[in-house]
Amino acid sequence: MIARMRIRPNKALRILIADEQHFYRLRIERDLNHLGYYRIAPLHQLVQVFSAVEYDREPLDLLIINASLVKGVKFDLFSFCMDNPHIRYALIYDDQQRGVPSLLVCRQDKVLISALPLPDFETLTHLMAKVETCPVAQERNGEVGA
Template identity: 50%
Template sequence: MSKKSTRILIADEQHFSRLRIERWFNQLGYYRVAPVQNLEELLSLVEYGSEPIDLLVINAALGHGKLNLLDFCLDNRQLARVMIYDGQRAHLPVITGCAQQMVHVSHAVLPELPLIQRLMALVDPLRPSVGTVISVR
């Protein structure tokens, strides 16, 4: 069973993308999901939030030209784990080593259910596993 307290933040400019990703999480039993549509909303929630965010799912294009997304995610203690999707278009490198435990870069244009299931096996290990995860690329 998933932890009902798992806090998930979805950041994407496209309403349809946010809605679709949120529905995938809902199908897996996660309902504490907050969608944001721009970088300013994201920064406010992360900076002023009283509790850390368990998972940030963010479109790489959201920070493009405005923020070094990798550095922001790696250096922010409010973010327990991050998945950056559409990383290929933003020319983000694949991360290895210790940083890979916290930040995952996916080249998928939009994360689909199997990718989210594998990621949640890392974020919420108390939930029955859907398989062993080695990489979420």
């Protein structure tokens, strides 16, 4: 069993969860709440993700998105997340097409890809540890009282 590192959550982090399934959004949000994160916006359509990412003044700290949102659409979700300056980190889950292991970390650790149909608590804990070590996240930690 992997020893769990307890990180003091940065309550200023802005997190977006995008999934068509209401239950999946709730489960991910509940797990993040359990880890101490509450500044979360759940969305269910790709167009909502575009609006939230592109029209906000400050970059999104973390996008957690189900790959099935782009199923049947000619759109490269990985490139969108990797190349978008408004997204600091992203987790793309339920990505069956790439034939990836359960958790694949891509260059500069900005985008994580998971074949899991839903990120589990362990995956979210690992992800938040990466996000928390980002210098921008550490700077923003002073923005909201601990």
